[in-house]
Amino acid sequence: MVIKQEEKNGILALAIAGRLDAVSSVEADKEFNKVLDAGKDKLLINLGELEYISSAGLRVLLVVAKRMQQKGGKVCLCALAENVKEVFEISGFSSIFKIFEKEADGLSFINS
Amino acid sequence: MSGSFSKNIKNDLSELTALVIDIHAFLDPLELPPKAVYALDLSLEEMLTNIVKYGYDDKNVHSVNVAIKFDGKTMVLSLTDDGHEFNPLNAIKPDTAKSVPERPIGGVGIHLTRSMVDDMRYRRENGRNILEIIIKI
Numbered sequence: 001m002v003i004k005q006e007e008k009n010g011i012l013a014l015a016i017a018g019r020l021d022a023v024s025s026v027e028a029d030k031e032f033n034k035v036l037d038a039g040k041d042k043l044l045i046n047l048g049e050l051e052y053i054s055s056a057g058l059r060v061l062l063v064v065a066k067r068m069q070q071k072g073g074k075v076c077l078c079a080l081a082e083n084v085k086e087v088f089e090i091s092g093f094s095s096i097f098k099i100f101e102k103e104a105d106g107l108s109f110i111n112s
Numbered sequence: 113m114s115g116s117f118s119k120n121i122k123n124d125l126s127e128l129t130a131l132v133i134d135i136h137a138f139l140d141p142l143e144l145p146p147k148a149v150y151a152l153d154l155s156l157e158e159m160l161t162n163i164v165k166y167g168y169d170d171k172n173v174h175s176v177n178v179a180i181k182f183d184g185k186t187m188v189l190s191l192t193d194d195g196h197e198f199n200p201l202n203a204i205k206p207d208t209a210k211s212v213p214e215r216p217i218g219g220v221g222i223h224l225t226r227s228m229v230d231d232m233r234y235r236r237e238n239g240r241n242i243l244e245i246i247i248k249i
Contacts, residue, residue: 019132022128023126023128023129052154054154054158054161054221055224083147086228087224091223
């Protein structure tokens with residue numbers, strides 16, 4: 001798993017690539033906590049290169065959603081691949097997150 | 113095409129990464145649909161995580177057998193462990209309609225597995241849990 005960070009119009013865009021499983025989610029959790037501790041409150045998570053997510057990966061994203069909600073920040077997900085999207089739908093996580101197909105739509109939602 | 117795979121691993125989550133690499137080396141030549149491979153990956157991880165985290169009443173090192181059999185039409189993933197008796201088929205479905213603040217963290221692994229595979233069978237035999245996960249191609 002690789003997480004890339006980039007600032008786009010005042011929004012922090014995080015792209016997660018590879019596998020977010022029980023092992024790599026520990027590292028992802030640390031990375032997200034660093035970002036949230038640094039006070040970032042506009043977050044776009046691009047999952048276009050994410051091949052696999054399990055319940056451990058979902059849990060990391062749920063913690064991000066909860067922390068963002070507590071601090072009144074905004075977060076969204078975008079570009080989910082077919083299999084990843086199915087995991088979000090079955091688990092009910094697709095109703096927890098704002099999800100966009102295109103990153104551009106996610107960026108304008110966060111800045112709206 | 114058909115084939116079989118079997119490996120014994122320790123009851124430690126750090127074993128997962130190498131196990132997944134070995135399993136993919138076995139699966140790749142079979143050229144299965146990506147959806148079936150995803151279902152296998154996910155059910156393996158979710159059920160193995162349960163065994164490693166909650167299956168044992170001591171701190172000793174235990175061995176878990178992970179086996180896959182494919183006859184060209186059906187894939188059977190078997191997990192055999194010597195932990196205490198646990199039938200994941202008796203687990204309760206989480207409330208997936210809850211919004212973010214009310215949502216308890218965790219509890220979705222078994223639900224995801226049951227939804228993505230075709231069948232699951234559990235039996236207790238000679239002090240071992242044997243879980244079979246069936247994925248039809």
